[in-house]
Amino acid sequence: MDYYLSEELREIRDLCAQIADEVVRPAREDLDRENRFPTEIMRVFAESDLFRIYIPEEHDGLGLGVLALCVATEEISKVCGGVAVCYAANALGAMPILLSGNEEQKKRYLPLLASGEKLAAFGLTEPDAGSDAGAIKTMAIRDEKDGSYVLNGTKQWITNGGEAGIYTVIAVTDPSRGTRGASAFIVEDGTPGFSYGKKEDKMGIRASATRELVFEDCRVPAENLIGKEGMGFIIAMKTLDHSRPGVAAQAVGIAQGALDEALRYASQRKQFGQRIDSFQGIQFMLADMATQVEAARALAYSAARMIDAGARRFEKESAMAKVFASDVAMRVTTDAVQILGGYGYMREYPVEKMMRDAKITQIYEGTNQIQRSVIATALIRETAARGR
Template identity: 50%
Template sequence: MSLENVFTLPAEYNDLRDSVRALAEKEIAPFARAVDEEHRYPQEAHNALVKSSLFAAHVPTENGGDGADALATCIIIEEVARACGSASLIPAVNKLGSLPLILGGNKEQKERWLRPLTQGKGFSYCLSESEAGSDASALKTTAVRKGDGWVINGSKKWISNAGESEFYTVIAQSDSSLGSKGITAFVIEKSDPGVSFGAPEKKMGFRGSPTREVYFDNVEIGDDRRIGEVGKGFALAMDTLDHTRITIAAQALGLAQGAFDVAKKYSHERKQFGKEIFDFQGVQFMLADMAIGIESARALTYAAAAKSERGDKDLRFFSASSKTYATDVAMKVTTDAVQVLGGYGYVSDYPVERMMRDAKLTQIYEGTNQIQRIVIARNLP
């Protein structure tokens, strides 16, 4: 048996990484600090990603996208996150918001909403509510039949890029007597009468990605807005997360890699007691552990991405595992990067404190790591 190509990415993935990294360093990284400090949407990144066809590269080619597979999408998100965590939420949220449509929509629906997505009209995902976070099936937003259509009422909490996105996948209760089997998915547009947004949350990290509540006040839509079968919305939402948790792992990888790169460079530039701090064993051990964690997380994340693309039966285990492990690694690596930089790591002159703040959220959203461990345990190989 030849091992020549085992664990080696095909050249096109490495070429993709190089091109996205070059774009991120030139057109995204220079604005990352201002985006964070001013709590503003990274419009420069938005424009650059649209121009380079990276805004929603996962969209199938027949709908105007590049048809990027799961691994390619992870590499895009990883490299953008290495430069700016907030900017990496643009392609990540666009995949999360549109994947239910890709998985469960019909041909006409996909063409109607996916092509505009590739042209810069974002797509957000509305599942969580004030009282339905980890217990997502406890949602209260309702979808009531009216003639040939539906009326949507309720609100969704913690919605990434809310107000910036044009389209929203909304998971609503259409028959409360059936519990999770009475939940249905819909597409709501920002311009629909009755749609409004709360004030942006004041967050620890990812400050450039607006997180807002979305309100639905008697929003009337046609049945052509329904994604998939009535009552199948919760299953569709969970299937979506099996695929998109991997993008959060990729985002965490990018944050960890970015912080590690800064810390490693700094360790050779900073001199104390007449030599580089890299020469001190304590710093060497920290950097070594950081590198081990990153490379281990990358291997697991890429394996999960391959399983997502193939639809393997053990996807749920690998998806939850990659998200849990990579985000825990990101939290440790970014925290240690701050430590390597000492006082300079604690101030915004260097990006590691921002990366540490951003990394924290990756352990929380798209399912807390505690919930992920329950999922992992229930799907042990």
């Protein structure tokens, strides 16, 4: 389907496709097997300006918004969902500064992220606070002497943990106020008291680094507080509303990559003396896969366009894009493995990796069950507003 992307977006799409094909494709199998972070590929992304896409022009970015980020993420995901999340997680880490940071913070950090000199990561999840993000226990106690904050606690499963230079972390400043007692902070790698836990051994997206962030009397200067005290939870939710179309785009990319592999295989594989794409059973599967991928893409792009157009509320659409695209990615990659049959189950062919990579898109940045709650809450609120 033609989405009539602007010339700039088409250029970004073509460039990302070229980089994915020439740089990511030859490396993806080793990165997956060895659980290795693609430092060299991140450098290529940086030199090609991919980290500038979503950062405003006044901070050395290109100011092209969420749709451009989605287009880039999708192209990289077609080849490797793991490398794609290393890339996209930067936008997630940068988003709190972009959306709620003050001018000083933007001036200081955004150019470093735009150039790719530093990677970013977002720290919200904790061992006992996953879907229930309000249950975070990491504390940030204000030191009345100089206004600095002392952080204690552990963040879990943080994408780009240990690889990023700049972390946006949500911590509790006032435990008596519940979700209104959380605040957002910028913590730089190397800050005394800030260390990393073990690197997780994951089912999929194995090129990405997933680590614990450990804070032990980690002192963060007052100027690193994003927004005001108590805004942490709102900043986190706004960040996720903006980043979910990116997860949807990652899911669309993974699904498209698997569909392309299935199409190629079905046109070459012969059984009963014929190409298997001549069998209606396979044809119907391919047709359904392609239709689902296109629908997911349309939803992801529409949500992204809505954000870029300046919509005031879009958590419902953002959640719809994420939940639909990630469910599609899981189904389509599973069907791709089915079409490749025994070969599909083997590591030698890329579709089993795509199926492993797809699974996380149903889980992270808010499980699909949480997304459905977000959608339902919005529906009920909208209905109530209409009834008034």
